[in-house]
Amino acid sequence: MSAAHRCRPPRALAGLFVWRLRNAGVRQIPYRFVHIYHIANARLITFQYFNFLKRMYVTQYNEDLSQRAKPKSDSIVSPFHELQQLDQEKKVVHKISPVSPVHQSWSETSSRNELREMKSAAETEDSVIPVGAESKEDRQWKEMKLQLDDLPGILARLSKIKLTALVVSTASAGFAMAPVPFELTCFLLASLGTGLASCAANSINQFFEVPFDSNMNRTKNRPLVRGQISPLLTVCFAASCGVPGIALLTLGVNPLTGALGAFNIFLYTCCYTPLKRMSIANTWVGAVVGAIPPIMGWTAATGSLDAGALLLGGILYSWQFPHFNALSWGLREDYSRGGYCMMSVTHPGLCRRVALRHCLALIGLSTVAPVLDITTWTFPVISLPINLYISYLGFRFYRDADRSSSRKLFFCSLWHLPMLLLVMFTCKKSVLEKEDKGDLLGRSRERAVEIRLP
Amino acid sequence: PPAHSHSDWIGPPDKLSNLRPIIFYVPAEESALERRLREARQEAQASNQRFWARHNLAFRQEKEEFIYSRLKAKGLEMRDESGQKATLNAEEMADFYKDFLSKNLKKHLQYNRDWYKRNFRITFLMGQVALVRALRWLRRRKKNVEQ
Numbered sequence: 001m002s003a004a005h006r007c008r009p010p011r012a013l014a015g016l017f018v019w020r021l022r023n024a025g026v027r028q029i030p031y032r033f034v035h036i037y038h039i040a041n042a043r044l045i046t047f048q049y050f051n052f053l054k055r056m057y058v059t060q061y062n063e064d065l066s067q068r069a070k071p072k073s074d075s076i077v078s079p080f081h082e083l084q085q086l087d088q089e090k091k092v093v094h095k096i097s098p099v100s101p102v103h104q105s106w107s108e109t110s111s112r113n114e115l116r117e118m119k120s121a122a123e124t125e126d127s128v129i130p131v132g133a134e135s136k137e138d139r140q141w142k143e144m145k146l147q148l149d150d151l152p153g154i155l156a157r158l159s160k161i162k163l164t165a166l167v168v169s170t171a172s173a174g175f176a177m178a179p180v181p182f183e184l185t186c187f188l189l190a191s192l193g194t195g196l197a198s199c200a201a202n203s204i205n206q207f208f209e210v211p212f213d214s215n216m217n218r219t220k221n222r223p224l225v226r227g228q229i230s231p232l233l234t235v236c237f238a239a240s241c242g243v244p245g246i247a248l249l250t251l252g253v254n255p256l257t258g259a260l261g262a263f264n265i266f267l268y269t270c271c272y273t274p275l276k277r278m279s280i281a282n283t284w285v286g287a288v289v290g291a292i293p294p295i296m297g298w299t300a301a302t303g304s305l306d307a308g309a310l311l312l313g314g315i316l317y318s319w320q321f322p323h324f325n326a327l328s329w330g331l332r333e334d335y336s337r338g339g340y341c342m343m344s345v346t347h348p349g350l351c352r353r354v355a356l357r358h359c360l361a362l363i364g365l366s367t368v369a370p371v372l373d374i375t376t377w378t379f380p381v382i383s384l385p386i387n388l389y390i391s392y393l394g395f396r397f398y399r400d401a402d403r404s405s406s407r408k409l410f411f412c413s414l415w416h417l418p419m420l421l422l423v424m425f426t427c428k429k430s431v432l433e434k435e436d437k438g439d440l441l442g443r444s445r446e447r448a449v450e451i452r453l454p
Numbered sequence: 455p456p457a458h459s460h461s462d463w464i465g466p467p468d469k470l471s472n473l474r475p476i477i478f479y480v481p482a483e484e485s486a487l488e489r490r491l492r493e494a495r496q497e498a499q500a501s502n503q504r505f506w507a508r509h510n511l512a513f514r515q516e517k518e519e520f521i522y523s524r525l526k527a528k529g530l531e532m533r534d535e536s537g538q539k540a541t542l543n544a545e546e547m548a549d550f551y552k553d554f555l556s557k558n559l560k561k562h563l564q565y566n567r568d569w570y571k572r573n574f575r576i577t578f579l580m581g582q583v584a585l586v587r588a589l590r591w592l593r594r595r596k597k598n599v600e601q
Contacts, residue, residue, distance in 0.1 A: 139466045140466065141463050141464070141465045141466070141477075142463065142464050142465075143459060143461050143462075143463055144461055144462040144463060144464050144476065145461045207573070207577075208570070208573070210573075211473060211502050211506065211569060214467065214472045214473050214474065215471075215472045215473075215506060215510070220467070220472065225474070226464070226474065227462075227464035227474060227476065230580065231573065231576065231577045231580065232577055232580035232581055232584060235577055235581075274566070274570075277562055277563070277566050278563065278566075332544070332547075332548060332551045333547065333551060335551075335555070336513075336550075336551035336552070336554050336555045337509075337510065337513045337554070339555070339558060339559075339561075339562035339565075341555065341559070345548075345551050345552055345555050346552055346555060346556065348548060348552075401545070402544070402545070403544060
C-alpha cells in the first residue's frame, strides 16, 4: 500500500485498481455489462471514460463500505466503502474491543456470497499484509512531523480523491447532456474547478470531524485522525483548493457555475456536516449536495439553469436515497455510538420507505427526460429495466429490512448510476436535430440580433 | 518518544476512547503564544478523552445490559452450550441503538459546540504561531544576508 502511495497519483490509481481487480473475484456481473456496452456502444471516448468510472466503482467498494458517492466531501458519504475494508475493520475491531457479540452475529448471519468474499479477501496476500502492517503501525508511536514523501497520499486521502473523481464525473455528465456543441476548454475548466471545490469541501469536512472519525470503524484511518497532517495545514490546503477552484469556475466558466460551486461547499461543510449530529434532515441536505454537481456541469455548458439541469439534479437527488439509506443500514451501531442522527437508527421505517420512494421516482424522472427534449423516447424504454431492478431491490429492502437486502441495494446503486448516465448520454437528443427544427426560429433571432448590434 | 526529538509524538488509539494521545514537545524557548497553543491542545485532548472514554464505556455497559435483558426475556442464557457468548441479531439490536442515540443526543449537542469552539481556537492559534515563526525566520535571513 505504501509503495502505491509513493507513486504519482495517476499511476497509483491505476496500480490500485489493477491490484483490486485481482481481488474482485466475485464481482463478475459489472464486467459482463461492460462487455455488452463495449459491443453496443460506438462512442468510444465516453465509453472508456464511463468504463473507467465503473471500474472505479467496482474497485472502490472493495475498499470501504460507507462512503457516499455523490455528495461533495463525503457525506456520507459518504462521503462511499467496501467489504475488504469491512473485513480488515472486523479484524482490527476484534483486537481493540473485548465486546464482540455483534460482530460474531454478523459472521453467523452472513450470506454465502459474503463468506466467499471474505475467504477470497483473506486468501489473497495483498489483503492480509495491509491488515498486519496497519495494526503493527497502529501500535507504534509516531513522530508528528510532516513527511514530504507521503504528502501526495495524505492529501489524496484528505480530499477523498476517489469521491472527488466521482463528483467530477457527474458534473461532466451534466456538461455532456447539455444541448450545446461540446467545447473542450470549457469542459476541462469546469471539471477542474469542480474537482478543486470538492477537494476543499472534503478537507474541511475531515477537519471538523476528527474525534468522531476516530470512533467510527470506517473513518479511523484518516490523515487527521492519525496525526499525519496538522489541522492548520488542512485548512490551508482546503483554502488553496477552494479559492482557485471557485475562481476558476467564476472567471473561466461562468459566474453561475462559480456561485453554485461556492454554495455547494457551504452547504456541505456548514450545513450537512454539523447537521449530521443534530437531526435526520442531514440526509436530504446531503442529497442536494450530491445533486448540484451535474447542475454545475450543465450551467457550465449553457450558462443558464434550464429544466434539463434541474432534471439531472433531480435524478441524482433521488439516487442518493437508495444509495445512502442502504449503506447506513449496516452502520447503525457506529452511528449510534458516534452520535450521528441517521434515519437508519432513529426512524428505520422511514429510512426504507424513502429509499423505495426515490427508486420509483427515478423511473418517473427518466420518463420526464424526453418530454423536456433532453433525450429521445428510447431513454425511458432502455432505462426501464435497470430502474425496475433497483426499485425491486428497494422494495425487497423495504419489506425484509435486513443486512443482505440493504447490501444488495447499495451495490446495485453503485452500478446503476453510471449505467443510467451512460444510457442517457447515448439517447441524448442530437444538437443537430434540434438546430434543424429551430433553424427558422434561429434565423429570425439572428436577424433581430444583427439589427440590435450597431 | 526519544529524548532528542523536537516534535510531537502521536500514539496508538486509546482502548476506551479510540482517540490517539499526543505527547507534546516543549521547546526550551517557548514563547507565550506557543505555550497558549500547547495548553489549548492539551486541554482539548484531555476533554475529548474524558468524554469519549465515558461515552464508550457507557455504550458497552448498556449494550451488555440490553443483551442480557433481552436474552433473559427469551429464556436463554448468556452463553450457549458451546460456551460462546449468545448474541442478538442486528434487528433486535436496532432498538437499543435507537434508544441510546436519543438518550445521548443532548450530551452530543453540548459536546459538538464545545469541540467546534476548541478546534477553531486551536487552529487559529496554530496560524498565529506559524505566522510569528515565519516572520522570525525571514528576519533572521535578512540579518544573515546583511552580515
